[in-house]
Structure formats: C-alpha cells, structure tokens
Amino acid sequence: MSVAAASAPLTRQGLRAARQAAWVTAVLTAALLAGICIGETPISVTTVLQVLANRLWGADHALDAIEAGIIWSYRLPRTLVAGACGAGLAICGLVLQSLLRNALADPWLLGISAGASTGAVLVTVAGLGGGMVAMSGGALMGALTAFALVAGLARLSGGGPGARGAGQIVLAGIAGSQLFNALTSFVIAKSASAEQARGLMFWLLGNLSGVRWPDVHLAVPAALIALIVVAAHARSLDAFAFGAESAASLGVPVRRVQVVLIGAAAMAAAVMVSITGAIGFVGLVVPHAARLLVGVRHGRLVPASALIGAVFLIGADILSRVLIPGQVLPIGVVTALVGAPIFAVILIRHRGAS
Amino acid sequence: MLSGQDLTLRRGGARIVDGVTLAVQEGEVLGLIGPNGSGKSTLMRLLAGLLRPDQGQVTLEGQPLAALGPRGVARRLAFVAQFSETAQRLTVRDAVELGRTPWLDARAPWSPQDEAHVTHALSLLDMAGFEARDWASLSGGERQRVHIARALAQTPRILMLDEPTNHLDIRHQLQVLDLVARLPLTVVMALHDLNQAMRCDRLAVMQAGRLVALGPPAQVLDDALLCDVFGVRAQRLTDPDDGSAILRFQPR
Ligand SMILES: Nc1ncnc2c1ncn2[C@@H]1O[C@H](COP(=O)(O)OP(=O)(O)OP(=O)(O)O)[C@@H](O)[C@H]1O
Numbered sequence: 001m002s003v004a005a006a007s008a009p010l011t012r013q014g015l016r017a018a019r020q021a022a023w024v025t026a027v028l029t030a031a032l033l034a035g036i037c038i039g040e041t042p043i044s045v046t047t048v049l050q051v052l053a054n055r056l057w058g059a060d061h062a063l064d065a066i067e068a069g070i071i072w073s074y075r076l077p078r079t080l081v082a083g084a085c086g087a088g089l090a091i092c093g094l095v096l097q098s099l100l101r102n103a104l105a106d107p108w109l110l111g112i113s114a115g116a117s118t119g120a121v122l123v124t125v126a127g128l129g130g131g132m133v134a135m136s137g138g139a140l141m142g143a144l145t146a147f148a149l150v151a152g153l154a155r156l157s158g159g160g161p162g163a164r165g166a167g168q169i170v171l172a173g174i175a176g177s178q179l180f181n182a183l184t185s186f187v188i189a190k191s192a193s194a195e196q197a198r199g200l201m202f203w204l205l206g207n208l209s210g211v212r213w214p215d216v217h218l219a220v221p222a223a224l225i226a227l228i229v230v231a232a233h234a235r236s237l238d239a240f241a242f243g244a245e246s247a248a249s250l251g252v253p254v255r256r257v258q259v260v261l262i263g264a265a266a267m268a269a270a271v272m273v274s275i276t277g278a279i280g281f282v283g284l285v286v287p288h289a290a291r292l293l294v295g296v297r298h299g300r301l302v303p304a305s306a307l308i309g310a311v312f313l314i315g316a317d318i319l320s321r322v323l324i325p326g327q328v329l330p331i332g333v334v335t336a337l338v339g340a341p342i343f344a345v346i347l348i349r350h351r352g353a354s
Numbered sequence: 355m356l357s358g359q360d361l362t363l364r365r366g367g368a369r370i371v372d373g374v375t376l377a378v379q380e381g382e383v384l385g386l387i388g389p390n391g392s393g394k395s396t397l398m399r400l401l402a403g404l405l406r407p408d409q410g411q412v413t414l415e416g417q418p419l420a421a422l423g424p425r426g427v428a429r430r431l432a433f434v435a436q437f438s439e440t441a442q443r444l445t446v447r448d449a450v451e452l453g454r455t456p457w458l459d460a461r462a463p464w465s466p467q468d469e470a471h472v473t474h475a476l477s478l479l480d481m482a483g484f485e486a487r488d489w490a491s492l493s494g495g496e497r498q499r500v501h502i503a504r505a506l507a508q509t510p511r512i513l514m515l516d517e518p519t520n521h522l523d524i525r526h527q528l529q530v531l532d533l534v535a536r537l538p539l540t541v542v543m544a545l546h547d548l549n550q551a552m553r554c555d556r557l558a559v560m561q562a563g564r565l566v567a568l569g570p571p572a573q574v575l576d577d578a579l580l581c582d583v584f585g586v587r588a589q590r591l592t593d594p595d596d597g598s599a600i601l602r603f604q605p606r
C-alpha cells in the first residue's frame with residue numbers, strides 16, 4: 001500500500017513532465033519552422049526539412065542551391081539566435097523583477113542593455129579583438145557597471161520595494177540608459193572606422209541582420225546556462241516574495257543567491273546585446289505574460305518565461321521581415337511597438353494596486 | 355536552547371541594542387515587552403540571525419548561528435516579522451508552502467509529507483477555507499494568521515513572533531496565544547498588551563536598547579518597573595473566576 005502510494009504520484013509526476021516536454025518541443029519546433037519558412041522569399045516546410053536532413057543526417061535530396069543557402073546560412077542561425085535571445089532576455093527580466101520585487105524591472109529599461117552596448121563598443125574600438133567572446137566580455141563588464149550604478153542611484157534616491165521604489169528604479173534606469181547610450185554614441189563617433197562600427201542604430205535598437213553560425217554557438221549556450229542556473233534557484237526566488245529578510249528567515253543564503261542570479265542575468269543580457277544590440281521590452285513583457293499563464297511560482301515561471309520569450313522574439317523577427325515589403329525593420333522597433341503599450345498597462349495597474 | 359551573549363548593535367551612532375545577554379529556555383513562552391523603539395524587533399532579528407551583531411554572539415542549541423548556516427537555522431527557528439507584504443499574486447496556500455523552503459532541495463523534492471505540514475498549519479490558524487484566496491484579497495488579520503501558519507509549516511523548534519496579535523480580533527488574539535502556549539515549541543514573542551504578557555512563562559523587558567528585567571511576569575511587572583519603563587500606574591484586580599491578576603492602567 002505504501003509502495004503504491006509512493007510510486008503513484010511519482011509516475012503521475014513523470015507523466016506530467018513528459019507531457020510538458022512534448023508541449024515545449026512542439027511549440028519551439030513550430031516557432032523555429034515558422035521563422036525559417038516565412039520571409040521575403042517564402043519557403044515550403046518540405047524544403048526546409050529536406051535541407052535540414054541533408055545537413056544534419058547526410059541525406060541526399062536534390063535542392064536549389066540558393067534556397068538551401070538562404071535556409072542554412074541565413075534564416076536558421078537568425079531564428080535560433082532570435083529564440084536564444086528572447087529566452088535569455090526574458091529570464092534576465094524575470095530575475096530582476098523577482099529579486100528587486102519590482103514589476104517594471106527589465107534589462108533594457110534599467111540601462112543594463114545600454115551598459116552592455118557601451119562595453120561591447122569599447123572593446124571593439126580599443127582593438128582587443130572584434131571577436132564575439134571579447135565583445136561579450138566587454139558587454140558583461142558594461143552590464144554589471146550599469147546595474148551597480150542604477151541600483152545604487154535608486155537606493156540613494158529612496159528606492160526600495162513598493163510603488164515609490166518601482167518609480168525610483170525606473171527613473172534611475174532612464175538616467176543610466178541615457179548616460180551609456182551617450183557614451184556609445186560618443187565612442188562610435190570619435191573612433192570607430194566604418195568596418196568596426198555596426199552603426200549606432202544597431203546598438204540602440206537591436207537588430208538581427210548579419211547573424212551567422214558563430215553567433216548561434218555563443219547565444220544558445222548562454223541562454224541555456226542562464227536557464228539552468230535560474231531554474232535551479234526557483235525555490236529561492238519564490239522565497240523572495242515577501243522580501244529579502246523573509247527569504248533569509250526561510251534559510252535562503254540571500255547574498256549568495258543575489259550575486260549568482262544577478263550575475264547569470266547580466267551574463268545572458270550581455271551576450272545577447274553583444275550579438276544583437278539592445279532589444280527592448282522583452283524582459284519586461286514576457287515574464288508578465290508567463291505569470292498570467294502559469295502563476296507566480298518560479299518552478300513553472302522560469303521555463304515558461306524562457307519558452308514564451310523565445311517564441312515572442314522569433315515572432316517579432318518574422319514581423320520585422322514581412323511588415324514592410326522589401327525592407328527589414330530592426331527587431332527592436334517591433335518589440336517596442338508591442339512592449340511600450342504593455343508597459344503603460346503595467347504602470348497603470350501598478351498604481352491602482354498601491 | 356537559544357541564547358545571546360552581550361549582543362550590541364549600533365546604527366547611526368546609537369546603540370539600538372546594548373549589551374543584551376539572554377538565554378531562552380527549552381519549551382518556555384518568553385514575552386518581550388517594552389515601549390516603542392526600545393529595541394524589541396531588533397533584538398529578535400539578532401537572535402534569529404537576520405542581523406549580525408556588532409558585538410556578542412548568538413548560539414542555537416549550543417552552536418553559533420554562523421556554524422549552522424541559514425538553512426540550519428531556518429530548520430530550527432521560524433521568524434514572523436512585524437510587517438511583511440508582497441505585491442505578487444500569491445495564494446494563501448502558496449504563502450504557507452514557502453515555509454517548507456528550508457527542507458527542500460534537489461534530493462528532497464516536494465512530498466506528501468510537506469503537503470501534510472502545510473495543511474495542518476493552515477487548519478491550526480483557522481485558515482483552511484482560505485487556501486485558494488489571493489494574498490491581496492486578505493484582511494490584515496488574515497494576513498497575520500497566514501504568516502504564523504507559514505512559520506508553523508516550517509516545523510521549527512523555536513517560534514519567534516513580532517507582535518503576533520497585531521491586527522487580530524479578540525477571539526483570534528486569544529486563539530493565537532492559546533495555540534503558542536499549547537504547541538510543544540519554544541516561543542519568543544514581542545507583545546504590547548501587558549495583560550497578554552502576564553500569560554507568558556517569563557518576560558524580558560527592554561528599555562532604550564537594554565534588557566532591564568527578566569523573570570516571571572508577576573515578579574517583573576511591579577509598580578516601580580511599570581512607572582519607570584512604561585510611564586503608567588497600575589491597579590491590580592483579581593478575576594473572580596480563576597483568581598488570576600488583571601492589570602488596569604492609568605497615566606502617571
Ligand atoms: N537601520 C536603522 N538606523 C537607525 N535607527 C534604527 C535602525 N533600525 C532601527 N532603528 C531604531 O532603533 C530603535 C529600535 O527599533 P525596534 O524596531 O527594534 O523597536 P521596537 O521595540 O520593536 O519598537 P515597536 O514597539 O515600535 O515595534 C528605534 O528607535 C528605531 O528607530
């Protein structure tokens with residue numbers, strides 16, 4: 001009897017996990033396929049699958065070389081990076097919202113993305129190698145500096161949990177973003193040669209054009225590491241619901257968890273920014289959408305945010321390619337068009353709650 | 355059981371807790387009383403390991419708190435703060451389940467036993483019908499009871515409550531006080547109602563950061579102390595039912 005009682009919930013848990021994994025795979029595959037098929041030149045799913053089969057399993061389908069090239073070297077890496085970037089930014093936003101207990105926290109709004117841009121640009125210009133890893137390292141330094149500055153300013157100006165604190169940190173974030181965006185413009189204007197500079201608009205708004213396979217090899221592991229680290233701390237994040245002191249009284253090593261999670265979040269944001277520039281509002285909007293769907297417990301919220309973030313950014317990328325025929329919008333334009341109204345709604349609702 | 359030696363905490367040049375030495379005995383209910391700002395909440399935070407003293411040391415079951423680590427402390431000691439709010443849309447059950455945090459990790463995932471602790475704690479605080487309610491929809495007293503239920507779900511040996519009867523209606527005040535007296539736990543609680551404090555096993559009296567008296571209520575709450583620490587005169591009445599003393603206060 002006790003054996004049956006113990007194993008019954010176990011198999012039920014196993015079933016639920018299997019069902020969830022199937023769900024996630026299906027949604028992600030559908031989004032990736034859509035991202036590859038839809039575009040200026042529509043490509044059929046069959047062709048895409050045949051190209052993948054040729055490349056991954058050495059199949060031998062006869063295909064148009066140009067189409068195959070578009071799929072393999074252009075659309076697939078672009079879609080994969082969009083997914084990784086969406087997941088990474090969403091996790092970053094979720095961690096900031098939970099640890100700062102602030103519904104408006106987001107790497108872009110808090111100036112972390114701007115700091116990462118500055119760091120990446122500085123590394124490129126200083127000639128420390130334009131390699132992606134060096135740029136990501138510079139972006140990480142920039143992101144952490146920006147976070148320290150913004151958090152410090154918010155604290156000095158009387159920020160903290162609650163409605164007023166939420167306002168303070170967003171104001172501090174504006175100051176930080178402006179400062180770092182100005183620094184980025186300054187550095188680019190002063191010293192970047194045309195080849196070095198990816199252009200100011202790239203760093204300020206975010207853009208997925210020019211993404212290639214090496215970017216995938218950086219973005220996907222970064223998103224996965226952030227996901228795993230944060231998911232492993234799901235219970236600790238739950239314990240922050242009533243604040244850091246309450247978390248400490250529940251046995252959470254508060255300082256260590258804060259350092260590890262802010263570090264993971266900054267790492268994810270920095271890597272993404274160094275590849276795609278600063279894409280706004282993803283980290284703000286996605287965790288709120290995920291809460292509506294799966295509730296506030298981080299055991300489900302973390303994976304749900306990652307999945308929704310991936311799908312959201314792949315969708316935004318598709319939109320950016322088809323919205324104006326013959327022209328590709330920067331993806332940051334699309335996310336801002338969606339994100340800014342949602343930001344307004346959260347702002348109003350937040351006011352109502354306090 | 356739990357003891358602090360020579361605890362001192364300075365903030366902004368002042369000593370808000372000043373050389374307090376206090377040993378909590380196993381199984382007792384220790385009441386912490388004193389005027390506003392006398393350092394009760396701060397002393398409780400020091401004892402619970404939530405603040406680090408500038409001087410002195412806290413030991414729990416013979417070990418320094420640092421040696422036990424945050425998890426080790428949280429498995430033995432639960433703390434309910436005076437104020438504690440959230441803007442998240444937690445349900446009552448979610449909030450009480452947080453109490454199981456120190457017992458869970460990758461090797462010990464959520465189990466039916468945890469479920470049972472949570473359900474039991476909710477029923478002890480009369481909150482069984484509220485499990486699905488949103489935190490934001492609760493009244494102040496209901497929130498207080500959920501916090502206490504969360505602390506009990508932690509299955510601690512020591513329960514520390516900062517003004518637990520704050521916000522509670524009279525029936526639930528009595529219920530909470532009866533509950534903590536009845537449970538096989540060591541309890542430290544800050545109180546303002548001196549008649550409620552009379553029901554504790556011992557009282558510790560704080561004044562301007564110092565521990566000025568420690569002992570059984572009848573001994574501690576004498577006329578001189580009431581006048582000196584609280585600035586009141588007291589008349590002692592006797593309950594004709596059970597002969598217990600009731601204090602009635604007047605301004606000095
Ligand atoms: N971080 C701080 N900086 C400066 N002063 C502080 C700080 N924290 C607490 N205090 C002061 O220390 C004193 C003791 O505070 P504490 O909260 O312990 O009092 P209390 O006895 O719990 O009061 P109450 O009955 O009002 O709850 C107060 O005067 C308070 O203003």
Ligand SMILES: [Mg+2]
Binds near residue numbers: 394395396436516
């Ligand atoms: Mg207090």
